[in-house]
Amino acid sequence: MEKAIESNRIFLDAWDVLNRDNPGFESKRDELVGISWSGFPAFFFNIAVSTAPPDSVGDFHAALEETLDWAAMRRLPWMFVLCHDLMGPLLPDIQDVLSQAGLAPVMPLTGMEATRLEPGRAKPEGVWLTESAAGIGDAVLRLNEAAYQMPIAEPGSLTMETDGWWRAPDRMITMLRTEDTAASCSAVFNVDGMRYVAFVATRPNTQRKGYAEATMRDVLERSRAAGLGERTYLHASAAGRPVYTRMGYTVTAEHTIYALGH
Numbered sequence: 001m002e003k004a005i006e007s008n009r010i011f012l013d014a015w016d017v018l019n020r021d022n023p024g025f026e027s028k029r030d031e032l033v034g035i036s037w038s039g040f041p042a043f044f045f046n047i048a049v050s051t052a053p054p055d056s057v058g059d060f061h062a063a064l065e066e067t068l069d070w071a072a073m074r075r076l077p078w079m080f081v082l083c084h085d086l087m088g089p090l091l092p093d094i095q096d097v098l099s100q101a102g103l104a105p106v107m108p109l110t111g112m113e114a115t116r117l118e119p120g121r122a123k124p125e126g127v128w129l130t131e132s133a134a135g136i137g138d139a140v141l142r143l144n145e146a147a148y149q150m151p152i153a154e155p156g157s158l159t160m161e162t163d164g165w166w167r168a169p170d171r172m173i174t175m176l177r178t179e180d181t182a183a184s185c186s187a188v189f190n191v192d193g194m195r196y197v198a199f200v201a202t203r204p205n206t207q208r209k210g211y212a213e214a215t216m217r218d219v220l221e222r223s224r225a226a227g228l229g230e231r232t233y234l235h236a237s238a239a240g241r242p243v244y245t246r247m248g249y250t251v252t253a254e255h256t257i258y259a260l261g262h
Contacts, residue, residue, distance in 0.1 A: 001053065004085035007111035007253035008051045010233055011081060012036050014191045014198065015047055017171070021159040032063040035070070037078075042153035043259065046071075046078035053086045057093045064101060079106065080258040103258040109235045111253035116230075118248040120217050121210050127177040128218065131166035136173055140199050143175070143182045147201035169226035173199070174219035176211055184211035188223040188232075195223050197234040213243055 012029070015036035019025045024039015032052050038045035048067045054060040064080075071078050080103055087094050129136060138161045145152050159165055166173050175185040183206040187199040197220070202212045220232055235255065236244050 001085070003111075004083050004253040005052065007235075007255070008034070008049050008081070008083050008086070010111070010191060010194075010196065011235060011255075012047075012049050012051070014189055014196045015045070017189045017191060017196075018160065018198075019045055021165065030063065030066070032060060033067050035067070037074070037076075038158070039074075039076070040153060040157055041076050042158065043077035043079060044152050045158070046074075046076055047081060048078065049081040050083050050086055053088060054090065054094075057090055057097060060087075060090070060094050061097050064097060068101060077259070081109070082256050082258060084254040084256065098258055102260050104261075106257045106259050108238055109255040109257060110241050110251055111233070111255065112236050112241070112244050112249035113231065113233045113252050114244075114247070114249040115232070116248060117217070117220070117232075118246065120213060120247070123218070124176065124209065124211060124214050125178075126183065129173075129175040129177065130222070131168060131171065131173045133175070134163055136166055136175065137161035137163075139175060139182055140173060140185050140187065140201075143185050143203060144199055144201040146203050149204075169223055169228055172219050172223050172226070174215045174222070176215050178206060178211075181206075184215045186212065186215040186219050188219045188228070190223075190228055191233070193229045195220055195228045195232040197232060200234075200240060212240075213247060216247070 012034045016027050019036055019038040022038045026037040028035045032054055033048050034051045035048045084091055138155060141152050170190040173187045176183050184202040185199060189196045200212050200216060
């Protein structure tokens, strides 16, 4: 249970790092649900997360209703992250509560951690960019949109797209370009003194070449050398989970992302 509670706290703290510099940023931590809110009409950046095991389905329902009302007043797209491990035997009934509230599952996520990675392959050929490159924030978002085939945010709408937002050691990025095209990228954020991995993406026509793992290893090594802790953490998609397992990450908690109208 402690691992699951920590997974949710790390999730929220990581999104606070992403959102904190946006003018509409809001962060709140209630007994059963926490929120990190960018204030922009970007589904990915406005989140509510289950943070503790409820005593009853009724307690969860009340916390969810309060969250729904809070989000409705802001009239922005958002997602709810449910941690299965926190719900215990209440999970089926709580999933029904989410469904009745109009929230539908979008994708699974797995909390994973590592302190030491397994050896990797040789570094691929290409042009390697870091957080100091001009326009890197926009390039990261556009590459993630291409990789996951979904819009994330309007170009230029987020503070993370401004030059200078990405800076070592707190916010670092590695991007690999091949044949004059952004092929893959990975980011690391300083979250509670650990290296939190996010924005791992590979363009569809360059997948299965080890590029994502290579960019991850590069940014993880650089961030460790810059002074961040040995421990690294991430929340993996179903596609990414086998890659991270091979690298040496182990599972800490299971989650599902929900959204209204999906």
